[in-house]
Amino acid sequence: MGFKGYRRPDGRVGTRNDVGILSTVVCANEVADAISSQVRGTACFMHQQGCCQTPVDIRRVNDTLSGLGRNPNLAAVLLVSLGCESTAVEEVARCIGDTGKRVETVVIQETGGAARSIAEGVLAVQGMVQEASRWERVSCGIDELVLGLKCGSSDTTSGLAPNPALGIASDRVVEGGGTSILGEVTEFIGAEHLLARHAENPKIGQQILDLVKRMEERAKSVGADIRGGQPTGGNIKGGLTTIEEKSLGAIAKAGTAPVRAVYEYGVAPSVKGLVVMDSPGREPEILTGLAAAGCNVIAFTTGRGAPQGFPFVPVVKITGNRRTWEKLRDHMDLDVSAVMGGAETLPEAGHRIFQEILEVASGKLTKAEISGYTKAMDIYMVGPVI
């Protein structure tokens, strides 16, 4: 059992074969978007960062863009730079190029404005797309899957059906030798003791507790109750009362596998199995972090209906809320609401999620890919804009 993917020169496997257009700074977004809209087979990543930030955050922008460019779902990469940003564009290009894939850069201030840069970029990516089209899918094992775990716009169905079912699917990926990445550290608050018990050893357990403490202190530092922000207003309407309740439902998607390592945001795991990555719960930042860490597919459970995917990583949307399945058909990929009434068991739902992940990894399009609802992304920052 496995899937068909694109084996890249660095040995990693992609589930998509896009040419990536990465904006290196907020000021280059318009040009990157315009290039992408004119060339089929491209995927554009835009964000709000890259300038007037602390060195810690600039480093994170560099690392995240490098990680995104290195993601095996991209066959080649065009970097779109303004020219005066803080992002270390050449370093990012070199880091991506180390994987063996083609990387080119368009610099707006050197090329002479948006119009010329768009033209230059379009010509560059046309060639890249044609080269990429020669790649063929080959048989790959479960061990080549790097699955990102995410839940969003949760309600009380999330913790009862889709999250525990996804946990079962995640366990299958881990049993098959693959990797599964759990983020959303905010949504460990109140459940971290259970997750820490899943740690492979006490040191990793302590790292999980430390990560949660850091996130909670950060949230508390503004001097307010986090309720309203976490759980969100929508979560509360859906019946979730406290962050503890949300977290207890959220961590179910990590299944029962031992946590083998803890990583900072966007860092590609050097071990297989279940790992934890620092990240907030908000969609634009965690989806980017998972993609930068090398996820080739993401499973995203939702209660009330979160619409977005990611530009070049397929995001499988799974809901346990029958009303959401019926009302948001253009955003939902899988319905596990039968678990709520007892008509389907969790293992049955988990099996269906696992099968869907394999099909999507082999090329089946997700709703977010079909609709292109992937533009509003961002990178998780820790310091201020200055």
Add this chain to the structure above:
Amino acid sequence: MKTDAIVIKEVDNVATALRDIQPGEEATVGMGETVKRVRIQGAIPYGHKFAVYDIVRGEDVLKYGEVIGRATENIPIGTHAHIQNIESLRGRGDLTSGGH
């Protein structure tokens, strides 16, 4: 049998509604193999919680067998259990910074 609400762990003192439940209805609550009947005191929207025992002010509220918060007032059996009568114990920057 099809129930109107479920309790996830036996120690839990709240149930999650599997449909909109009206005031005065006698809801069937699945608790593992057993079913308990609870007279509902106010409207419980789909996915929301209600007390399956009388919960006293200051008592822990339990779901998944874990503490999800603390009762800020008495929550009689069958009453909607949500933000109006449960507070979180975590992420409370309002308490640590001398707020209130």
